[in-house]
Structures are given as C-alpha cells and as structure tokens.
Amino acid sequence: MDDEVRIEDIEGIGPVTLSKLNSAGYYNIQSLAVAPITELVGKAGLSEAAAAKIVEEARKHTSTDFITAKELWDKRKQMNRITLGFDSFNQLLGGGLETQAMTEFWGEYASGKSQICMYLTVMVQQPIDKGGLGAKALFIDTEGTFSPQRLHQIAETNEVDPEKTLENIIYARCYNTDHQQLIVDNAFKICKEENVKLVVVDSLISHWRSEYVGREKLSERQQKLNNHLHKLLRLAEIFNLAIVVTNQVQANPQAFFGNPNRPAGGNVLAHGTTHRIYLRKSSKNMRVATVTDSPCLPSDIDVLFAITERGIEEAQPKT
Ligand SMILES: Nc1ncnc2c1ncn2[C@@H]1O[C@H](COP(=O)(O)OP(=O)(O)OP(=O)(O)O)[C@@H](O)[C@H]1O
C-alpha cells in the first residue's frame, strides 16, 4: 500500500536529505508528491535537480495521476458526512458536510463563520450513529478567535464530555502565510497519525490579503494561494476528510443588482473550493445560510439558524 512507503525508502535519500526535508515540514511521501519543485528548493535547500528527482520518485509511490473512472467512483463512495444536528442545514449541505471536499463559509464579521467551525469540531467527534465520524479535528486559527471556553460550553450543553472533546481538537495558531503553508505540510503527518477527519482553516486568506498588498503582488499571491488550496484538497482526498475554510467579504463594484458583497480571493478560491456557503445576519439573533456556488447543491434555499449556547441551532422565522 502507498501509505507504507516512507521518505527514507526513496532511492537516493540519505539521512542528511531526510533531515532537511523533515525540518522543512515534509514527513511523508504524500506531501512530497504534491510539493512544487521551487518550494522544495526554497524550503529544504535542495538543488533543483535533486528536488525534481525526489518529487518524481514520490509520485511513483502515490497514485497521483491516472486512475480509472471506476476507481474514482469507488473512492467517492467512501465519502462520509458530518452532520450539524438539525435537518434544514444538513439538507442545505446535501445531507451534511462532505469529506473529500472543501466547504467554504463566507460572510461579514459576526455572521457565524467561526461559530460553525467550532461547532463542527465537536460534531465530527460524535459516533457515526449520531451523525459524526468518531474522529478528531484539526483547527488552524489565523485570527486568534478560537475559543476553548466556547467549545467547553458547546460540549457541556450537548451532553458530551468537555475535557475529552477539547483533547480531540488539535489546535494550531498561525501567524503568517509561510507558517500557514508549513502547518498544512505538517497536517499530512498529523491527520494520518491522529485520525483527523475535519480540518478547519479560520480564516483562509486573511494573512494573504495583509501580506500581499497592491496589484503588483496579486499574481504571486494568487499563485501561492492556489498551491495552498491544492494541498488542502489533496489532504481531503488522501485521508477522506472534510476541509472547512472561512472567508471574508469583498465589495463587488460591478453589482448593480443583488448582493453587493462577494467572497474575497478571486477566481483561484472560486475554483478551488467545492461548495461555497454565504452566511449573513438577519433580524434579531438569527442568521441565514445560502449556497452560492456548488457543483451539486441547490442555490435557492435559505436556511435560518441561530447561534446559541448549544452551538448552531435551527431558527424559526418570527412572524
Ligand atoms: N455562547 C453564545 N451564545 C450565543 N451567541 C454567541 C455565543 N458565542 C458567540 N455568539 C455570537 O456569535 C457571533 C460571532 O460569530 P462568529 O465569531 O462566528 O463570527 P465570524 O463570522 O467568525 O466573524 P469574523 O469575520 O469577525 O471572524 C456574535 O454575534 C456572538 O454574539
């Protein structure tokens, strides 16, 4: 099985190269197989020729390229779902949050993005007969808004052990885009070792937006972001896990009608994410969720929900 081949089993990799690769954040051949050569040169200090050879060898041991449609179909059939505790939101997501896919929640501040992410880290831990996957979550926090107190409250009010719940959430505070890329490289190791079935990046592009300012930096930003997204998707496919990312809004100057906001990140993000869900505040304490882009989910359903001490709950429209 591909998984059993280790980096040091690749021909030509000795202890020195292995240690360089490890310090650069590469711990298994899956992460090497999807690494751009320039990245290996930059991060691990290898020559271009050596990096190209390593990537080529790593790809031989992972089925990155050709598979039959039947194999793809069999793989898709293994797709699982993490449910959110109430039917309307699950229906919006086609039955729950999909593994092998990236779901983006986008919206203005306080629209509920981080709350949904934290709630999902509790839900993924539930046993399969209760709508979870009996697995751990990895939370990559780029904004410092992750709250263990809040998770404790959600667990307690849902009658699950708060201490155990917190132990099953692996947390990484992320400080800049280089760090974010490194964390995702390391995630290939952690997700395998720790049985992680949900990876959250909250929020996906805030560091990219603040570090790459101005038109002249745009193409570099989009290129690196694209690489980052592909790695996340690869993680989802290899380990059959769900990726959830959050995203901010950006004013859409071309919108004369309809929603004046659009998700930030441009085409790269639009093509990279599988499902995009727009969250907005409604009257009182209510929020509305709508699918704005998805290959299979209907985009004409509005789901009302409320943020409560239990996490995310169904809300009834007030008449
Ligand atoms: N225990 C709770 N009970 C009820 N509402 C809560 C609770 N904890 C947080 N909230 C509400 O959640 C909202 C914040 O949501 P959240 O942090 O998910 O926003 P966000 O979309 O991530 O915003 P940002 O873009 O600023 O990160 C606030 O309105 C807050 O009142």
Ligand SMILES: [Mg+2]
């Ligand atoms: Mg937030």
